[in-house]
C-alpha cells in the first residue's frame with residue numbers, strides 16, 4: 001500500500017492486486033490491534049540480515065521519523081510509549097484506513113479477491129496472471145509479505161512467484177514466536193508470568209538473549225523475550241542442531257547477592273522464595289529440587305541448595321520446536337538481499353520488478369521494526385518504479 005501511494009503520487013497509474021476481500025488485513029492484527037507501526041530507536045541491532053549495509057541504506061532513505069511525518073502530514077496523530085510508536089487513536093484500523101483513503105484519493109485501482117498466480121515478462125511488458133484476467137504492466141512491485149497468519153492473505157505465494165523469476169529464496173522459517181520445550185515440568189508451570197532473562201544456546205554456545213515478561217506455558221516459553229530469540233532457534237532446529245534455553249528468573253541480581261538473600265535470615269525456604277519470585281513458580285521449583293518448603297536453609301543439603309540456585313539463575317531446558325506460521329509474527333528468510341538494489345528496491349535479476357517488505361530476507365525484532373521495514377522498502381519502490 002505504501003508503494004502504491006507513493007507511485008501514484010508520482011503520477012504512475014497503479015493497480016493493486018489483493019487476494020483477500022480487503023487490503024492490509026495483517027496491519028489490523030499488529031500490536032494487539034493497536035499497530036505498533038515503528039520505533040524511535042531505529043538501531044540496526046534490531047534487524048537481522050546477512051548484509052546490514054542493505055538494511056542501513058533502506059532505513060536511512062525512509063526512516064521512522066519520515067514515517068511519523070508521513071502519517072502526521074496526512075492527519076494522523078501518533079504517540080510513543082518507551083520508544084514504541086502507535087497511532088494516537090490506539091487503533092490499527094485507523095492507520096490501515098488512512099492508507100486505503102490515500103490510495104483511493106490518488107485514483108489507485110484496488111482489485112480485491114484477486115490472486116496473482118504468476119508473473120511473466122515478455123520483452124518490456126509484465127503479464128500478471130490472475131484467475132480471470134492477465135494484467136499488463138511496464139513495472140511491477142511484489143509486496144506479498146511472508147507466510148504467517150495465512151488468513152490475513154500472506155500465504156507464501158510471493159516466494160514461489162519470485163523464485164520462478166530466478167530469485168534466490170533463503171529458507172523461510174517462523175520467527176517472533178514461542179519456543180516448545182521437551183521438559184514435562186512445563187505442565188506445572190503453565191500460566192505463570194515472570195520478569196526473566198532468556199538466553200538461547202546452539203550446541204551450548206550462547207547466540208541471543210532478551211529480558212522481559214516471560215510467559216510459562218504447558219508447552220514451553222512464550223512472550224516477548226522468547227519471541228526475540230526464536231529466529232535463531234528456528235534456523236538451528238531446521239539444521240538439526242541442539243537448541244537449549246537458560247532462563248534466569250532473577251536477572252537483576254547476581255549469584256552472590258542471591259546467596260546472601262537466601263542465607264540472610266531465619267525464614268523457611270518457601271517464605272524466602274516467595275519474597276523473590278512468583279509463588280506458584282517457587283512451589284514447583286521446590287518440588288523439583290526435592291526440598292521441603294518448611295526447612296530452614298541451614299537444614300538443607302548444600303547439593304540441594306546449589307541445585308536450587310542453579311534453577312533460579314539458569315533454568316536450562318531443551319527446545320524441540322518453535323511455534324508454526326500460524327503462531328509467528330514474521331518469517332525469517334525470503335528473497336536474498338543480493339538480488340535487490342537497496343537504493344531502488346529493484347530486482348537485480350529482472351529489470352522494472354521491485355520487491356518490498358517481509359518477502360525479503362530481513363526480519364526485525366518485536367517493537368515496530370517489521371512494519372517500518374515494509375514502509376521504508378515500500379516508499380523506496382514507489383519512488384523508483
Ligand SMILES: Cc1cc2nc3c(=O)[nH]c(=O)nc-3n(C[C@H](O)[C@H](O)[C@H](O)COP(=O)(O)OP(=O)(O)OC[C@H]3O[C@@H](n4cnc5c(N)ncnc54)[C@H](O)[C@@H]3O)c2cc1C
Pocket residue numbers: 017018019020023024025026027029030031032035036037038114115116117143144145146148149152153154155156157158328329330356357358359367368369370371372374
Ligand atoms: C499477529 C501479528 C502481529 C504483528 N505485530 C506487529 C507490530 O506490532 N509491529 C510490527 O512492526 N510488525 C508486526 N507484525 C509483522 C508485520 O505485520 C509484517 O511484517 C508486515 O505486515 C509485513 O508487511 P508486508 O506489506 O510485507 O506484507 P503483508 O502485510 O503480509 O501484506 C501482504 C499483502 O499481499 C497480499 N498477497 C499475498 N500474496 C498475494 C498474491 N499471490 N496475490 C494477491 N495478493 C497477495 C496479502 O493478502 C496481503 O494483503 C505482526 C505480525 C503478526 C502476524
